[in-house]
Amino acid sequence: MNRRRLFIVLTVGWIAGAAACFGQASAMNGEISGTVTDPTGSAIASAAVNITNLGTGFRKTGKTGDSGLYRLYLFTGLRAL
Numbered sequence: 001m002n003r004r005r006l007f008i009v010l011t012v013g014w015i016a017g018a019a020a021c022f023g024q025a026s027a028m029n030g031e032i033s034g035t036v037t038d039p040t041g042s043a044i045a046s047a048a049v050n051i052t053n054l055g056t057g058f059r060k061t062g063k064t065g066d067s068g069l070y071r072l073y074l075f076t077g078l079r080a081l
Helices: 003-028
Strands: 030-035 048-053 059-063 069-074
Touching (some): 059 069
Antiparallel strands (some): 048 059
């Protein structure tokens, strides 16, 4: 195999491998979102939302917006909200 052909084959293989790695990385992350409401169904603004990774103890905190909505970005693992 000549050098140019070898270079092209290796480059295509590297790009395909890199794409697979990045695809798995994004699949390992996620998000959790929702709305915090009171017993009457009214949204609660500025409520604290805590999520804890039960395996590592890592804790992430967020707040709801004016409409009671929250969104937290996560890494893999078992969590408690």
